Amino acid sequence: MLITFEGIDGAGKSTQVTKLKRHLQELGREVLTLREPGGTAVAEHIRDLLLESKHDITPVGELLLFAASRAELVQKVILPALDNGSDVILDRFFDSTTAYQGYGRGLDLELLAGVNRIATFGLNPDITFYLDLTPEDALKRKFSEKSLPLAFESEELDRMENSGLEFYRRVRQGYHAISAEQSDRIVKLDALLTPDEIHRMIVGSLEKRDNRLTGS
Numbered sequence: 562m563l564i565t566f567e568g569i570d571g572a573g574k575s576t577q578v579t580k581l582k583r584h585l586q587e588l589g590r591e592v593l594t595l596r597e598p599g600g601t602a603v604a605e606h607i608r609d610l611l612l613e614s615k616h617d618i619t620p621v622g623e624l625l626l627f628a629a630s631r632a633e634l635v636q637k638v639i640l641p642a643l644d645n646g647s648d649v650i651l652d653r654f655f656d657s658t659t660a661y662q663g664y665g666r667g668l669d670l671e672l673l674a675g676v677n678r679i680a681t682f683g684l685n686p687d688i689t690f691y692l693d694l695t696p697e698d699a700l701k702r703k704f705s706e707k708s709l710p711l712a713f714e715s716e717e718l719d720r721m722e723n724s725g726l727e728f729y730r731r732v733r734q735g736y737h738a739i740s741a742e743q744s745d746r747i748v749k750l751d752a753l754l755t756p757d758e759i760h761r762m763i764v765g766s767l768e769k770r771d772n773r774l775t776g777s
């Protein structure tokens with residue numbers, strides 16, 4: 562099955578991906594974890610282009626670079642792994658495009674849906690876990706001792722993270738809209754709970770959907 566994680570930077574996606582991978586492996590399943598953008602040689606180059614702060618990229622350029630990276634990953638890695646019966650866990654997928662480039666940057670949502678369909682070859686996650694966190698709480702996690710205005714001028718932030726608090730508020734609203742529209746697929750979780758509490762909720766949701774995942 563294809564499981565994706567979404568949420569703004571610092572919401573705890575990587576933490577939960579690691580926990581879920583271990584859990585599924587303990588159930589005897591083959592698990593492949595990947596993070597977007599990246600995952601193939603070409604896609605990793607695109608990742609560097611997208612995240613290096615020195616580049617000034619137009620919103621459409623950014624959209625198409627993400628889409629190119631995703632198409633590489635889907636065709637070369639994700640589809641073959643799913644065909645082999647592996648579970649694939651993705652740290653971000655096309656919902657990130659809708660939230661960041663659509664709601665965040667203001668690109669047309671229907672146009673984005675078309676680009677997403679091209680980049681994914683129509684592949685949809687079986688389930689998506691959205692970790693909901695305010696941008697303020699995300700920054701507090703990242704810069705626990707610094708004040709927020711200072712944090713936004715930090716050189717430690719990558720190009721996407723330097724886009725500012727208002728941008729991240731729009732991205733979060735976007736995630737709320739997508740979660741509400743697709744509540745069958747997207748499970749919204751409070752990212753302020755502890756990592757173990759969130760993990761237990763994730764395992765519970767998976768067990769409800771697929772009785773092969775109960776571990777018994």
Ligand SMILES: Nc1ncnc2c1ncn2[C@@H]1O[C@H](COP(=O)(O)OP(=O)(O)OP(=O)(O)O)[C@@H](O)[C@H]1O
Nearest residue numbers: 569570571572573574575576702752753754755756
């Ligand atoms: N539920 C949680 N409660 C408190 N802190 C957490 C929680 N989950 C993760 N963290 C901490 O918050 C920070 C960000 O977590 P993590 O790297 O998993 O987030 P992420 O969503 O993958 O972020 P990024 O988008 O930057 O990769 C880490 O220092 C992590 O230890």
Ligand SMILES: [Mg+2]
Nearest residue numbers: 574575576652
């Ligand atoms: Mg991460």
